Amino acid sequence: MKNDQSKIITEKLRKHIGSLIEDSHYVRIIAIDKAPYLDAFIRGESFPPFEIEIQPSSKCNLKCKWCIGEEIQARNQVMNLPDIINADNIGRIVEGILETRQNGLGVEIVKFSGFIGEPLSRKEAVLSAIQRLACACVKVGMFTNGVLMTEDTWEILANISYVHVSLDSGPRSFSWCKENKSPDNPHSTKTFDLILDNIRGLDRQRKKTGWRKDLKINVGYVVINENYDEIYETSRLVRDAGADSIRFKYDITGGGYELFKAGTHNEAFSQIERAHADFHNPPEFSVSSIHSRDDLENNKFANWKCSDGCYYQHFTSTIGSDGNVYICDHNTMLNATTFGNAITRPFSEIWDSKLRRYSINGTSKICKCSVCPPFGRRVNAFLSEIVDYRERYGIEVVVSALELLRNEYKTVNRGGGW
Ligand code: SF4
Ligand code: SF4
Numbered sequence: 335m336k337n338d339q340s341k342i343i344t345e346k347l348r349k350h351i352g353s354l355i356e357d358s359h360y361v362r363i364i365a366i367d368k369a370p371y372l373d374a375f376i377r378g379e380s381f382p383p384f385e386i387e388i389q390p391s392s393k394c395n396l397k398c399k400w401c402i403g404e405e406i407q408a409r410n411q412v413m414n415l416p417d418i419i420n421a422d423n424i425g426r427i428v429e430g431i432l433e434t435r436q437n438g439l440g441v442e443i444v445k446f447s448g449f450i451g452e453p454l455s456r457k458e459a460v461l462s463a464i465q466r467l468a469c470a471c472v473k474v475g476m477f478t479n480g481v482l483m484t485e486d487t488w489e490i491l492a493n494i495s496y497v498h499v500s501l502d503s504g505p506r507s508f509s510w511c512k513e514n515k516s517p518d519n520p521h522s523t524k525t526f527d528l529i530l531d532n533i534r535g536l537d538r539q540r541k542k543t544g545w546r547k548d549l550k551i552n553v554g555y556v557v558i559n560e561n562y563d564e565i566y567e568t569s570r571l572v573r574d575a576g577a578d579s580i581r582f583k584y585d586i587t588g589g590g591y592e593l594f595k596a597g598t599h600n601e602a603f604s605q606i607e608r609a610h611a612d613f614h615n616p617p618e619f620s621v622s623s624i625h626s627r628d629d630l631e632n633n634k635f636a637n638w639k640c641s642d643g644c645y646y647q648h649f650t651s652t653i654g655s656d657g658n659v660y661i662c663d664h665n666t667m668l669n670a671t672t673f674g675n676a677i678t679r680p681f682s683e684i685w686d687s688k689l690r691r692y693s694i695n696g697t698s699k700i701c702k703c704s705v706c707p708p709f710g711r712r713v714n715a716f717l718s719e720i721v722d723y724r725e726r727y728g729i730e731v732v733v734s735a736l737e738l739l740r741n742e743y744k745t746v747n748r749g750g751g752w
Contacts, residue, residue: 340731387444390455398556399512426676448477496549553572573619610622661701
């Protein structure tokens with residue numbers, strides 16, 4: 335009887351996992367790769383986040399038309415967080431992360447990124463943190479717009495797990511999509527070439543000195559009406575520059591819907607399909623899309639309402655540029671709830687604090703963002719189904735269903751995302 339129920343649940347859960355072609359499918363990562371964390375969640379045991387995002391800065395050297403951080407902050411009428419993290423205090427954040435353990439599990443990945451800021455704006459702090467984390471064998475990822483990823487960063491970045499360069503447009507559309515705010519840097523059209531040069535340099539460096547030999551260089555591209563016709567060409571340029579993948583997504587601040595309204599999404603999908611047919615050749619190079627045609631046509635970007643609660647925040651955590659711990663990477667803004675400061679208190683204490691445990695019971699009240707991160711909404715939809723099955727069929731039936739699913743899927747070496 336229990337076996338039958340598990341098989342039925344396995345069938346229902348399979349739709350969330352997606353195809354193996356899709357590179358960094360967060361649901362699959364939680365369900366398959368991070369099984370001990372998900373099983374602890376189902377059993378109601380304590381466990382740490384397997385990934386922490388550090389946002390070292392709330393300032394950016396570029397100005398993108400679709401910047402989600404700017405959009406959300408404007409809606410909430412709040413200012414940027416102050417930049418408190420620096421080369422002197424980032425060590426305390428890192429040591430707190432390294433000491434975090436619960437039920438035999440620790441933090442496996444630290445990602446440097448930004449909601450409204452460029453992490454390499456705090457280059458010295460970030461590079462020193464990366465070196466310490468890499469020595470402790472913690473996986474490190476970096477999201478950057480690539481402009482400041484100059485030669486002085488290559489030797490250290492060559493030894494991390496992945497660098498995601500948010501290029502987000504093609505050679506002609508770059509100047510429309512992105513404005514370079516820094517007076518020291520070339521104007522936008524030249525900035526595109528500079529970013530490709532930085533990718534080339536990092537690729538050369540990893541071949542020369544990368545001791546882990548597993549750095550993946552991924553490129554992101556936000557598809558909008560102004561750049562959909564450069565998808566194919568940019569895929570080729572990026573591949574030739576030495577990147578390992580290009581990943582497309584749609585502008586969740588509204589540009590995705592504009593694309594659909596104008597009917598240009600058909601050409602966008604056709605260019606992605608052509609790029610996939612001509613350039614997708616893993617492990618040398620891969621072409622993928624975070625959003626499906628269904629996401630776009632049915633405007634599914636915001637189909638998880640924060641009022642429904644949040645399960646995603648059990649698996650990841652975010653430290654903002656003020657050193658405070660926030661509920662997710664879309665909540666790092668001045669009026670958002672924080673659980674404590676990771677510069678002045680060890681991260682494990684903050685994670686296990688009564689304040690956090692009390693606050694997350696009311697996520698719908700403390701979440702300040704109306705749009706989940708792209709993977710957050712998928713993870714929330716998946717986990718809410720898991721919680722529902724656990725209540726209806728019991729813990730062991732759900733754990734067995736997931737075991738069946740895990741046996742079907744083998745972990746692939748993605749390198750991107752997590
Ligand atoms: S590079 Fe990123 S953080 Fe900077 S403006 Fe663009 S989207 Fe925003
Ligand atoms: S925006 Fe963040 S905290 Fe709010 S529901 Fe989505 S993932 Fe959770």
